Amino acid sequence: MIHYAKRILIVEDNKADVRLLKDILEKSGYETLQTGDGLEAIDLAVANLPDLILMDIQLPRMSGLEVTRRLRGDERSRRIPIIAVTAFAMEWHEREALDGGCDAYISKPISILGFLNTVESFVPRFLALAHGLPFPQRPATDVDGRSALCVSWLPHGFTRIA
Numbered sequence: 001m002i003h004y005a006k007r008i009l010i011v012e013d014n015k016a017d018v019r020l021l022k023d024i025l026e027k028s029g030y031e032t033l034q035t036g037d038g039l040e041a042i043d044l045a046v047a048n049l050p051d052l053i054l055m056d057i058q059l060p061r062m063s064g065l066e067v068t069r070r071l072r073g074d075e076r077s078r079r080i081p082i083i084a085v086t087a088f089a090m091e092w093h094e095r096e097a098l099d100g101g102c103d104a105y106i107s108k109p110i111s112i113l114g115f116l117n118t119v120e121s122f123v124p125r126f127l128a129l130a131h132g133l134p135f136p137q138r139p140a141t142d143v144d145g146r147s148a149l150c151v152s153w154l155p156h157g158f159t160r161i162a
């Protein structure tokens with residue numbers, strides 16, 4: 001089976017953040033994989049070779065920085081772009097993430113357009129859209145209110161999500 005949609009691995013243990021990131025990415029035509037566990041993230045990355053990894057830094061068993069270090073040390077996964085997505089917002093946190101092997105840094109709460117722009121700088125959306133999903137896509141009515149609202153805000157520009 002040929003996969004046209006680009007795949008993004010979401011490494012995030014906060015369920016609300018997972019739902020938000022999945023909604024934004026899947027409605028933009030990307031496929032997602034997800035785990036909240038660092039060791040499982042390494043297994044998923046090596047087994048599936050995603051086109052991009054979104055890496056939370058604060059994870060329960062192993063920090064996202066350690067996961068990143070291990071992925072960079074493995075020939076199979078060392079070229080996969082990694083974006084740190086973290087609530088740590090101090091400048092040295094960004095420096096630490098970039099020095100630790102991440103390619104970019106996004107602080108929570110995210111701005112949806114800024115987030116998508118950063119994602120697209122690594123994984124162009126037109127490739128994701130080759131899968132056939134139109135954009136902009138109206139949120140499904142059975143999506144919970146918060147997620148649907150987040151995505152429906154997209155055409156209006158900058159907004160921030162807690």
Ligand code: MN
Nearest residue numbers: 013056058059
């Ligand atoms: Mn976390």
